[in-house]
Amino acid sequence: MFPILGLLLIVAVVGGIFVLQALTVRDNLQAAKGQISQVVPLVKAGDTAGVQKVADEVLTLTTEANDIVGNPLWQVAGAVPFVGENVSAVSETTMATHVLVRDAMPIALDLLAKTDVKNLMVEGGGINLQxxxxxxxxxxxxxxxxxxxxxxxxxxDRDAILPFVDENIGQLVDIVDQAVPMLGLAEKYLPNVLSVLGDGGVRTYAILFQNNAESRATGGNPGAAAILTVADGRVQMRVDADVARFLLEGRGGDFSQEIEPPEKAQLFEAAETM
Structure with missing residues (x-):
């Protein structure tokens, strides 16, 4: 009987330790979430020291939680039937949170500090590319x-965990699932977008406008066009004197176009006499 009582006592002690650790993990993650909510106001206020203080505190909280869920007790608990999936879910979420706080948050804070939302607005014919x-x-x-x-x-496995566990970890899981493909697209296409917007040199674009009456199987006859030049995010429409003359004189059906050199003009004159 004594061995059984001893075993039960050990199980009770280990269970108590696990519960205390689980509560610490929960409290740390909730505290970290509350601290992170202070970051944006501090950045807007230009309080660099305050931002760094919050970042250090959040990292301390997630580091402690990450160390707890990484110990052997949590690995054993993760293998226990019925509750193991929930324990593993909390462990994996905690480790994911720590990775983001440790590696992603410093980058995000640096970008946030450098980026003025006003600079992202399209105004004055362009956008700030910096x-x-x-x-x-x-x-x-x-x-x-x-x-x-x-x-x-x-x-x-979100289908295998209890609803209240899924409710607490679901937000982070959804954010990660959505952010990964978005970051992949941004990394792939941002260089091309910058190039199109005139980063590193002037870009010139011919834009042709065509309505339904002008379309043909071979391409049709665009009735209007514009030339755009883009440099360092600033867009300008080039003024073309011939286009302006066409608008002013061409509507009346009388628009004489000078063709140079003379030998090229002779080709058109010969065609008119045929």
Missing amino acids: PFRDMQPQLPALRAAFDEAKAHVDQI
């Missing part, structure tokens, strides 16, 4: 952090 230039070299590291976090949350 925030996007600053973002481009940071994207690979940011994506790598989210990829690592996704590797953790992908281990979670």
